[in-house]
Amino acid sequence: MSETFKPDAEAVEVLKREACFQGFYRLDRVELRHRQFAGGMGPTISRELFVRHDAVCVLPYDPQRDCVVLIEQFRVGAMNKASNPWLLELVAGLIDTDEQPEEVARREAQEEAGLELGALWPITQYFPSPGGSDELVHLFVGRCDSEGAGGVHGLAEEGEDIRVHVWPLEDALQAVKDGLINNAASIIALQWLALNRAEVRGLWV
Structure with missing residues (x-):
């Protein structure tokens, strides 16, 4: 792992999160940025997240x-x-x-x-x-x-x-x-x- 990468509370920035579906399980859409190995924040990415009980x-x-x-x-x-x-x-x-x-x-x-x-x-x-x-x-x-x-x-x-x-x-x-x-x-x-x-x-x- 690059020495410039320091995981901390600010390593991920959630810009938007919305529920797309709610049934027995839930599906959210998350827009976020996260710190990159080379240093600095990366581009905004959009991901669907399957939310369920552990x-x-x-x-x-x-x-x-x-x-x-x-x-x-x-x-x-x-x-x-x-x-x-x-x-x-x-x-x-x-x-x-x-x-x-x-x-x-x-x-x-x-x-x-x-x-x-x-x-x-x-x-x-x-x-x-x-x-x-x-x-x-x-x-x-x-x-x-x-x-x-x-x-x-x-x-x-x-x-x-x-x-x-x-x-x-x-x-x-x-x-x-x-x-x-x-x-x-x-x-x-x-x-x-x-x-x-x-x-x-x-x-x-």
């Missing part, structure tokens, strides 16, 4: 059986870009204004997979698409007992139809390698668990 994703992991619990559901975003728009994913949900990420992880595990989570291990926080969205994802591994897990879950009033799978961790990692698991949160969490499995099991078994 999200929580949690990978339920059974350290005794070395198994993970994954959910399968239809995703409209994959409808025209994947041969199968029913994706294998982590348990996930959006954060309401009065909730903590850990609360969301536990609530969604119950609603989407019928699971009671034990300890939660924070993996990271990341922006999945910061070029056009302000969403921040809180990513966890959650300790669980996978015995008896399965079936179809979800809230009928939200149109959820979620099938639960219990897989050996090695099978899930192979599914990542084969491209069967093809969404960011699941890939990140599974690869993190592959790297840290010994430490996690050492503390949780």
Whole structure:
């Protein structure tokens, strides 16, 4: 990074911001200038910003059986870009204004997979698409007992139809390698668990 570039409160100047659409999500148009690496402010640029609640994703992991619990559901975003728009994913949900990420992880595990989570291990926080969205994802591994897990879950009033799978961790990692698991949160969490499995099991078994 150039030594002349100093990020501070004045590094970005928002000139105008307006709401273009408000539904379940919101779309804003933002006109701004930001400081450039060479020094000085750059030209005015216009960007559409997808505004949404921050999200929580949690990978339920059974350290005794070395198994993970994954959910399968239809995703409209994959409808025209994947041969199968029913994706294998982590348990996930959006954060309401009065909730903590850990609360969301536990609530969604119950609603989407019928699971009671034990300890939660924070993996990271990341922006999945910061070029056009302000969403921040809180990513966890959650300790669980996978015995008896399965079936179809979800809230009928939200149109959820979620099938639960219990897989050996090695099978899930192979599914990542084969491209069967093809969404960011699941890939990140599974690869993190592959790297840290010994430490996690050492503390949780």
